[in-house]
Amino acid sequence: MKHIVELVLTPAQAADVAYVRMQAMAEVGVAEADVRAVVQNRRSIDARARTPRIRLQCEVYVHEEPPVDVPITSTYRDADPSKRVIIVGAGPAGYFAALELIEHGITPIVLDRGKDVRTRRRDLRAIQQDGVVNEHSNYCFGEGGAGTYSDGKLYTRSHKRGSIAKVLRLLVEHGATRDILVDAHPHIGSNKLWLVVQEIRETIRRHGGEVHFDAYVTDFLLANDRIHGVVLDNGTEMTAQAVILATGHSARDIFRLCVRRGIDVETKPFALGVRIEHPQPLIDEIQYHQRPRDPLLPASSYSLVCQVADRGVFSFCMCPGGLIVPSATAPGEIVVNGMSMSRRDSPFANSGTVVAVDEDDWVDHRDHGVLAALEYQAQVERATFAANGDGSQRAPAQRLTDFLDRRVSTSLPATSYIPGHVSVDLHGILPVPVLKRLEAGIRQFGSSMRGYLTSEAVMVAVESRTSSPVRIPRDRTTYEHIRIRGLYPCGEGAGYAGGIVSAALDGQNVALRLSQTL
Ligand SMILES: Cc1cc2nc3c(=O)[nH]c(=O)nc-3n(C[C@H](O)[C@H](O)[C@H](O)COP(=O)(O)OP(=O)(O)OC[C@H]3O[C@@H](n4cnc5c(N)ncnc54)[C@H](O)[C@@H]3O)c2cc1C
CATH class of the missing domain: 3.50.50.60 (FAD/NAD(P)-binding domain)
Structure with a gap:
């Protein structure tokens, strides 16, 4: 017979397979001799408490073997x-x-x-x-x-x-x-x-x-x-x-x-904005209340969303312990995105922070008919490229707090973006309806996530390939x-x-x- 049990454990307990097995059997109330297998089938992190916990869902097979995994590829x-x-x-x-x-x-x-x-x-x-x-x-x-x-x-x-x-x-x-x-x-x-x-x-x-x-x-x-x-x-x-x-x-x-x-x-609506990068230890401190974080915990992430003037402002494609990468597909444009390695061990946490855009935004491009949204997207990417002034992939960037104060950053923090940055007031690049909502959205994120609004965070432009236009x-x-x-x-x-x-x-x-x- 199969029993499903939920366990809430510390990271150290969850990493100990023998301990998990014992706890799962105890939860079902069966003797070890009767158990054929304990299979973990769901693992998540609960960071709401002061100390993060790992939630495990386990299947305990009593007097019964677990099903054999038949490979799909063998049926080709x-x-x-x-x-x-x-x-x-x-x-x-x-x-x-x-x-x-x-x-x-x-x-x-x-x-x-x-x-x-x-x-x-x-x-x-x-x-x-x-x-x-x-x-x-x-x-x-x-x-x-x-x-x-x-x-x-x-x-x-x-x-x-x-x-x-x-x-x-x-x-x-x-x-x-x-x-x-x-x-x-x-x-x-x-x-x-x-x-x-x-x-x-x-x-x-x-x-x-x-x-x-x-x-x-x-x-x-x-x-x-x-x-x-x-x-x-x-x-x-x-x-x-x-x-x-x-x-x-x-x-x-x-x-x-x-x-x-x-x-x-x-034409299809999409979303436009920037990548925002924080030091990973800062995000860990906010999310896990630990600095440094327990090495058994993965780099922490966040997901933020709010509505500003009838549009969604949201974090997107968060890459904890990741890198910001140059994702242009043609010369003469700058586009950024995020990636990470399996260990997610870079000292940075980045996420796209974007505003939903729609037909009101590309009204000046309506001559392009069904490709109006695409041309609007391309124009912002070209403007971002032009703003760096030297024809390279150095991305325009601004400290988060300077962006809210509308001043060019006199210095930029170290970031994961390898081609480098140029300090620019992003108000000169991004379309006004996007900027206004980004400003309001970021302020809201700062009040819901204490520590998020910091001069250690940097905004890098432009995150424009969120979905197809x-x-x-x-x-x-x-x-x-x-x-x-x-x-x-x-x-x-x-x-x-x-x-x-x-x-x-x-x-x-x-x-x-x-x-x-x-
Ligand atoms: C840096 C980065 C990080 C991302 N991280 C994540 C992530 O962590 N998780 C996630 O879910 N999504 C992520 N995404 C988004 C995800 O990669 C896409 O949603 C997904 O790849 C879309 O799949 P697709 O097959 O529809 O198109 P694509 O993956 O875009 O593939 C399209 C393919 O078509 C080929 N092609 C285009 N035009 C032609 C042509 N004319 N002739 C022949 N071939 C052509 C291209 O070379 C390409 O290989 C990321 C994207 C980027 C750029």
Whole structure:
């Protein structure tokens, strides 16, 4: 018989497997001889008390063996070469769509404009150290997509969109630690995620799928409202029975191509703001009431949200123990984002702090029609680049308290952002409606989180790629584009996901629906 018990333990007790086992058995009231296994299936941190506690949910198997984990990958069969689907984009949406197609015996042909996950690292170094942005290989483009050199946070609220458990199990089967199956806020870390991505590629290829890098899609083969394939920048035409378009929120050329080729797209609200970085020990002190924190506790995080003048102001994509990274996808723009390693051991805590923006904000760009939001986003990124004045990836920055006092910082604290900073009053860069709400929102955050408002915190501009400014509309049931037969918009770029797991879920869902038609 299986019993489920909840334990509330100190970090030291929770780290002691034998102690956890004894406590779980005591909670059920069974003798050790009757217990076949104690399995931890949920772990979260409760930092509300003066001393943080670990909450563990355990399954205690009495006179019964725990179920055997059957690997999902073993059910893959070799794909049928006569059933071909092109997937544009090797991000989480594209790769999980490819795995799902293989499960249904369909051959995925994955095309990505960037490089394989290992080679891609050279281009990331070039951005970090020399400020050189490769338009095809950067923090957003290349194998694994935007999710690869990220925090690898796997938390999502998209519980109704599919089986999160299946996504997590596939990640484990491709090399992620089993902890992600247990932690309430799982993350993998940039140093490990790329290895998982590489393994997924091998699974795709092993079962007959194809994965091509430096495969930049510049046109679609369209006839009579049906897509037959794609054209690469070198003129190569590739055909298939269907095309899954999973190019992410930064593929502006794809959105422009859709408009040029008469493929319906829609404007979509997104969010805009900055990264705010604090010293990690300060956040630990606020959240855990400890300095230094107990080494058995992970770097602490926060989640802040408020409403200012009818708009949401919120923290986003928090990276405890992480780094701020340059995430531009073209020269002449500055975009920042956050990532961390699996140990989350940098001395900094950063999070996006953003304001929801909508059609009132891009009214000056309405000449661009459905791409008005995209052009507004691009213009803010160019203004951020122009503000640094030297053509590098040095990001405009300001101490949090100086921002509220509207004065240029005379000095900036050390930060994790490798290309460096330039001290600028961000009021000269960000749009006024965003600035006003950011100011009010940050003040509210300061009153709800004592210690947050400090001159030790720095704001770094601009956090603009929070989600796609464009949606590619599709049928709710079939997931096919509303007009173009055989085209399946997918993932974050199409406006149906926001984050690694939701993009992966969308990839699975799209591939499942599509497989039913072939
Ligand atoms: C630095 C950073 C950190 C992040 N951290 C997290 C995190 O911790 N947790 C989280 O959930 N989310 C995080 N995100 C967001 C997350 O990465 C995205 O939500 C997710 O990757 C979206 O998946 P996708 O497959 O829809 O698109 P993407 O991952 O954007 O993949 C799109 C792919 O399409 C390719 N492509 C684009 N245009 C073309 C073309 N014309 N031809 C061929 N290929 C093309 C690109 O090269 C890219 O590989 C982070 C993002 C960044 C940039």
